[in-house]
Amino acid sequence: MIAVAIDGPSGAGKSTIARRAAQALGYIYVDTGALYRAIAYQMLRGGVDLDDSAAVADGLAGMRIELKFIDGEQRVFANGADVSDLIRTPEVSMGASRVSAVRAVRDFLFELQRSLARENNVVMDGRDIGTVVLPDAQVKIFLTADDTVRAKRRFDELTAKGADVTYEEVLADVRQRDYNDTHRETAPLRRAEDAVLANTTDCSFEESVHLVLTIIRERV
Numbered sequence: 001m002i003a004v005a006i007d008g009p010s011g012a013g014k015s016t017i018a019r020r021a022a023q024a025l026g027y028i029y030v031d032t033g034a035l036y037r038a039i040a041y042q043m044l045r046g047g048v049d050l051d052d053s054a055a056v057a058d059g060l061a062g063m064r065i066e067l068k069f070i071d072g073e074q075r076v077f078a079n080g081a082d083v084s085d086l087i088r089t090p091e092v093s094m095g096a097s098r099v100s101a102v103r104a105v106r107d108f109l110f111e112l113q114r115s116l117a118r119e120n121n122v123v124m125d126g127r128d129i130g131t132v133v134l135p136d137a138q139v140k141i142f143l144t145a146d147d148t149v150r151a152k153r154r155f156d157e158l159t160a161k162g163a164d165v166t167y168e169e170v171l172a173d174v175r176q177r178d179y180n181d182t183h184r185e186t187a188p189l190r191r192a193e194d195a196v197l198a199n200t201t202d203c204s205f206e207e208s209v210h211l212v213l214t215i216i217r218e219r220v
């Protein structure tokens with residue numbers, strides 16, 4: 001099996017770029033952020049205090065998180081319900097950043113991610129795929145862009161969906177999540193030594209896809 005690990009900060013375009021690369025290669029695309037989001041969503045609904053790591057760890061008891069691929073598209077299920085469309089709010093984004101700092105949450109999702117890569121050729125994106133989840137991936141890419149550019153892209157995405165947010169709010173959110181993701185104790189976001197750095201600050205979407213596909217094709 002072939003695994004392509006794509007890590008990087010939020011808003012770098014990982015998911016759209018990774019999805020397109022997976023399509024071009026005929027691999028499945030695994031968005032691991034959706035797993036953390038599904039857990040955050042479920043816990044927010046259950047009134048769990050996400051800053052209380054013991055409560056978060058307890059909240060995992062009996063929780064069932066699954067990924068299914070319907071017409072090649074990933075859908076995420078929490079306790080049997082498809083929550084894919086409910087996990088894209090700013091509240092869940094920030095919640096996912098919080099729960100992902102809890103070791104029990106990362107351990108809980110580890111085997112699910114590993115098993116997907118054991119059974120399929122995958123392009124998997126996240127924060128710790130090249131460093132922790134798939135350290136033997138044939139290709140590792142660290143995809144990034146300046147935070148102002150990432151915030152602008154996320155802002156455009158959110159407002160296109162009708163969300164009521166300002167650019168300043170989105171930028172503050174991006175910076176807060178960068179800080180959380182790089183400073184947590186468990187599996188912090190960092191570039192694996194053997195990851196190729198892809199900076200898309202000055203790239204259009206198509207150029208970013210081309211860059212990533214070129215890096216992959218040179219290696220597999």
Ligand code: DC
Nearest residue numbers: 010032033036096097100126127128
């Ligand atoms: O990629 P995303 O925005 O959907 O990720 C949501 C949050 O989940 C993000 O703040 C960091 C966390 N995450 C993680 O810690 N490890 C992963 N492999 C994927 C996401």
